[in-house]
Structure formats: C-alpha cells, structure tokens
Amino acid sequence: MRKVDHDSRREEVAEAAARLIAEKGLEALTTRALAKSLGCSIGVLSHYFSSKEEIVIAAFRWADQRIDLRMQEAIAHGNPSLDHFFPVIKAGLPLDEESDLEWRVRLNLHTFALTHSDSLRAEREKDQQFHELMEGMIRSLQQQGQLRSDLSAEDITNVAFDLVIGAAKNLVLRPFAEREARAEYLFRLIEQLRPPA
Template structure:
C-alpha cells in the first residue's frame, strides 16, 4: 500500500473518531463503534492504529491541526495591523458547525492528555510554537506603532491565548445564534491595544 493511501486512510479514521468523540463523548469511542462508522472491520482498523490510545491521539491532533491551521492562516498577513487581530481571534473560536466539532473534540480530550504524558508534552510543545508565532506578530505590530508597547508582546499573547481558550469553552455551551454576540467583548479588548495618541 502506498504511503499516501495509508496516510489518507489514517486521516479518515482520525476524522471519524473525532466525530464520535464530539457527538457522543470519549467513552463512545470504541473500536467496534469506529469500525461501524467507517464501514470496515476491527481488523482493518488495527492495520492503521495499534491501540485505542493511538486513535484517540490521532483524533486529538486532527482537531488541533484544523484549528491551528485556521489561526496560522489568519496570522499570515503580508501587512499586519491592529485589524489583523480580529480574524485571528475569530479563527480560534467555535462560531460555526465545523469549528464547534473541533472544539468539542479538544475539550473531551483535555482530560485524556492530562493523564497521558506523551500527549500532554505534545500539547505543550504545540502551544508554545503557536505562542511564539503570535508573539512575533505582536512584536512586529508594536515596532510599527500599531499596538501599544505599554504591555509586552509576551503578555499580550498570553492574555489573548487564555481569553480565546476560555471563551471557546464557554461558547460550545451556547446556541450558535448567541455565540458571535458573546464574543464581541473580545474584539473591544483588541481595540484597547491601539497606542494612545501622542500629546
């Protein structure tokens, strides 16, 4: 079997596992249920993953990568300014069905990561990489005079990171038609990052 086919099939398994976790909870993810979802045998699953833990980790990474990719695309602005923050914040929130599923997977698996050292370490490293990327963006905005220097780029990154993660956890419990409005105060906070006019 070609590697591209093997990788593609693993991706399919991870996506199906993520859907099960998001809709029914981590306890619903059994190899039997997953095989039924994919229309294959348990033996076929074992060809791609050696254990349920591997499948869980793959589902976790599937959801994380999709959220991170959207946020990185939002950061990749050729001429960033204060308005560049808005798409970055929105990209990290569960404001539609797709991002809602991804966040439900993330939230189901946070507890899992806390009790599995390899997953926890991978999550820490990934978070640090994203923080470094965002800190660099903010420092660049400060150097161009778009963002206040009263707060360090590192602190602004930490505040934004923690606010988005906390807000995302709250939003998944709200109806979709309320989420955008509930997130508006984050956008107001971004406005406060503008440097004060010189006297």
C-alpha cells in the same frame, strides 16, 4: 503510492474518531464504534494505529490542524495591523459548526490528556506552537507601532491565549445564535491594545 494511501487512511480514521468524540464524547470512542463508523473491522484499525491513545492523539491533531489552517489563512489575508489581528482571533473561536466540532474534540481531549502522558505531551507541543505564532505576531505589531509597547509581548500573548481558550470553552456551551455577540468583549479588549493616538 502505498504511503499516500496509508497516510490518507490514517487521516480518515482520525477524522472519524474526532467526529465520534465531538458528537458522543470520548467515552463513545471505542475501536468497535470507530470500526463500525468507518465500515471496517477492528483488525483494519490496528493496522493504522497501535492503541486507542494513538487514535485519540490523531483526532486531536486532526482538529488542531483545521483550527491552525483557518488561523494561518486569516494571517495570510491582510496587512500586519491590529485590525488584522481580529480575524485571527475569530478564526480560533467556535463560531460555526465546523469550528464547534473541532473545539468539542479539543475540550474532550483536555481531560483525557491529564491522565495520558503521550496525549498531554502532544497537547503541550501544539499549545507551544500556537503560543509562539501568536507572540511573533504581537511582537511584529508592536515593532510597527500598531500595538501598545508598554506591555510585554509575552504578557499580551499569555492573556490572549488564555482568553481565547476560555472563551472557546464557554462559547461551546451556548447556542450558535448567541456566540458572536458573546465573543464581542474579546474584540473590545483587543481594541484597548492600540497605542494612544
């Protein structure tokens, strides 16, 4: 019972940290500000996390798990086809307030990770998992004749992965009203991966 409470409280701290990062930037994430937002003491935070970097990694994982959940739901709701791939890509983009928050956390943490080895390792592991998930889907689509087979699954995955991350960064800079239309080029590019009729 206490384990569940401990894990639940860690998740609560991670979410609060993620929201602080998304709203005010990584520099605003101090133990004092985090404790204040949670209505607890700094000492209570140290019971759950031993360092600021641990809190940052937890915030990163919190945001990534939410992005992953949306993408997994998109994968689970549909037949394996190129049309099914569109909602998976869409689920990974910051097109609403929830996904915007998650991407703001991720983008803040990209910079942090460059100078913090544990954060960099966590980010690389997460990217590798996502990459493997996407490559598996692409290989499956190729085997079913839903996707061009004259391009390697690895190359398609690398391009799609880089495009989604780059598009997400650019979309966060735009007003919500412009984001859907701005992201349309991704789907036009994916459409070109259909095999010739």
